[in-house]
Amino acid sequence: MPRPRVVLRPTDAETPPALEQALRDRFSAVRAELGIDGPYPTDALAEAEREAARPPRDGYPDETDVPYVTLDPPGSMDLDQALHIERDGDGHRVRYAIADVPAFVPAGGDLDRATRERGQTVYCPDLRVPLHPPVLSEDAASLLPDEVRPAFVWDLRLDGEGVLTRAEVRRALVRSRRRLDYAGVQADVDAGTADELLLLLREVGQRRIARERARGGASLPMPEQQVLENDDGTFTLEFRPPLAAEEWNAQLSLLTGMAAAAMMLDGGVGVLRTMPAPTADAVARFRRAARGLGVEWPEGQPYGELVRGLDRTDPRHLALIHEATSLFRGAGYTAFDGAPPDEREHAAVAAPYAHVTAPLRRLVDRFGLVVCEALSRGAEVPPAVRASLPDLAALMSASDRTARAAERSCADATEAAVLHGREGERFPAVVVDHLEKGMEVQLVDLPVLAKASGDRGALGSTVSVRLESADVAAGRIAFAHDR
Known part of the structure; x- marks a missing residue:
């Protein structure tokens, strides 16, 4: 099957300006229906501006000599992560710097309350509804190139098989040298012009993918439908093929999240991202679907290994990919303080896992980072953070529902615009x-x-x-x- 892509142009006869405006009006209506169309609260915005004007420096070790780079979609300004990789014997040392958002959000303040209400950044084709005001998320707290920023630095050591052997996290000042995007990195690697850092990213990414397969982890190759606003005001609707560079970078985030979960479980406090394993009945139904579609599933092969090898361009495989969504249900957040929870694994990761790598865009990460930094240095987790953990699961579940509804409704409207006038x-x-x-x-x-x-x-x-x-x-x- 092809990977279709459609550009809606307001100057085309098929897409008159009235239709373009109708699409924008629908996007606006979706936000109103979901209750996310209001401006950022004035008091919270004022607090963010005050915090942005006095970025934290005191007490932070200076690690600006490490040549970090960021890797994100083109045009991104809310840069949560920066990476640096070097060889360490036959393994690697990975330093993953995460924006120190907690340093800009005083506990119990107006900004803290506003972010709890929002939960996460919601992305619509024409604009984003940010978790934090842009003065923080796209400026003072963002790991923009050539700017000194406070960060949580995850220092991760991997052996020659990509196995994590040591993990620490500390606060430090960092400075990114370059802002890279996935397509550019992929092009450089494919052309043989990539520098050492990008080659190490590929090497670590591939080793971690191999570890994921060995654990029985599963990644669903669902076609990703997205709606993008172009520089000229047009919108693009497409099924976007994933790039290997995205998976390499995602493996660093997964590695960090698994290290965070291990720290939390060892320390007896934290909040995990969890997903139950599929039931035996669900796996049996999926096996029957594979058999009915003529897709070979060798006895004894884990379902994750089968799913990983499905080809979304093959119609039979595409149908089976959609059937596989029944195996990836029930994801949520599990907070604990004391005894580890009974449910502690994320079935798709095939390990305990926590969200700590996107604090500019996701509320729960802000708290997970503070928990891990305290545990890493043997200190007490701050009481205000500890007291917030029980509320995070409900707050994040609600914001997840809102974000999914916004994405789906905006895509539905764009599909209608693509097909408008073609009835019959x-x-x-x-x-x-x-x-x-x-x-x-x-x-x-x-x-x-x-x-x-x-x-x-x-x-x-x-x-x-x-x-x-x-x-x-x-x-x-x-x-x-x-x-």
Whole structure:
């Protein structure tokens, strides 16, 4: 199957300015419906501006001589992480600097209250609803190049097999030298022009991927649908193919999160990101689906290994990928203070795991970092942080629901804009799921995932569906199976 990409241009005859405005109006309506359309609270914004004007320096060791780099999507300003890797015998020393957001957010203040209400940054195609005011998230607390910033420095030692042998975290001043993006890094590595740091990133990433496979970790290769606003004001709807460089960088985040979880469990206090293992019935259903789609699943092979090898460009595999979502359910947050919780693993990671690498964009990370830094130096976790842990699971679960709803609703509206005016047309599509009434299909020539009424085609089969309606204002499209 192709990897479709559609650009909506307001000057095209097919996309008049009125339709473009209708799409923007829908994005705005989605935020209003979710209650995230208000401005940042004035008192919290004032506090953020005061904190940004006096960035912390006293008591921080100076580690600005380490040549960190950041790796993010192009144009990103909220830079949470910076990395540096060097050889250490036949292994590696990884230093992963994370923005010291807690230093800018006084406990119990107006900014603290505002971030608890928001939970995380919500990304919409036309704008972002930030967890922190931009004066912090895109400036004073962000690890921007050539700026001295306070950070939590994770100092991680790996052996020749990529196994973590030692982990420490400390506060220090750091300075990033370069701001890199995934496509540029991938192009340099593929062309053989990458510098030593990027080659080490690939080496560490590949070793950690091998460790993940050995643990039985699972990564679902679900097609990622995204809506982006371009520099010229147009919007792009696409299924974005992942880059290997993204996975290498993600492995550093996973490595740090696993180190954080181990510290928390050893110290008897923290908050874990957890997900239960799939039930035996769910695995059995998935095995039946694989058999029905003609996908070979050798006896004894873990489901994660099978899922990792699925090819989203193969219609049968694509259908099985959608079926596999039933194995990745129930993710949440588990706080504890004292005895370790009964549920402590993240099934997809196949290990205990904690969120600590995105404090500019996610509330829980701010608290996890302070917990780990205190435990790493053998100190008491600050009482205010300890007292906040029980509330974090509910706060994050609520913000997760909001973020998912915003993303899905904005994508639905963009799909409707792509299809507006094409009612009555027929489109080839792959059946990816069976529903109580009808089926879910992925269009072959457009990056659209939709429901279709009528008779259900076989999973993985290519069918013809007819567009019955495309309503941008409501963010809804309707297809029918065209037999």
